Amino acid sequence: AQTVTQSQPEMSVQEAETVTLSCTYDTSESDYYLFWYKQPPSRQMILVIRQEAYKQQNATENRFSVNFQKAAKSFSLKISDSQLGGAAMYFCAYRSGTSGTYKYIFGTGTRLKVLA
Amino acid sequence: EAGVTQFPSHSVIEKGQTVTLRCDPISGHDNLYWYRRVMGKEIKFLLHFVKESKQDESGMPNNRFLAERTGGTYSTLKVQPAELEDSGVYFCASSQQDFGAYGYTFGSGTRLTVV
Secondary structure (H helix, E strand, C coil), rough: CCCEEECEEEEEEEEEEEEECCCCEEECCCCCCCCCCCECCCCCCCCEEEEEEECCCCCCEECCEEEEEECCCCCEEEEECCCCHHHHHEEEEEEEECCCCCCCCEEECEEEEEEE | CCCCEECCCCCEEEECCCEEEEEEEECCCCEEEEEEEEECCCCEEEEEEEEEEEEEECCCCCCCCEEEEEEHHEEEEEECCCCCHEEEEEEEEEEEECCCCCCCECCCCCCECCC
């Protein structure tokens, strides 16, 4: 069975600085999708960035980018120019690419604090 | 476009009582998912509807949980009778025909506390 591990329960970053959140996963599949979701306090989770496993190029989305290392099964999220309003829980998620298997496997989350 | 709506946002019930959670997905989204996060732990899959049919209910913890999606629109998740370990945040999400390959739209969740 697939697993997703987020080893950093909490991280802090200074405003305007860069922070990297780690995510590792375990799977025997070669086709899958990886996601980072952000959940601000008392609000719904929103999709930050998405990566397809067969694409070698790392996904980027504005201030967010990933470092996808397929062989190492690592999918870290880099947040540049951190903003005070950016405090949130960040969840890493895995979805199989196998037809009929559509559920997400989530990690336990990383709470990000942005310091003034 | 209206997002995914869940209510109630909070519910506190006593052990042994019944609670029904509701989720209204984005209009036109055939896929509806329920997940649960117990305090400090990972978010776990409960089940997946495609329209009104249960595509995957492998994550439902036991027969005290009953999910329905009448007419392929809104969904309800009933817990009867509730136990202490059922406490947590219940998330609903919906997606289009891609089955979540391009991501979900989540609701804000229902925080359930069983005392």
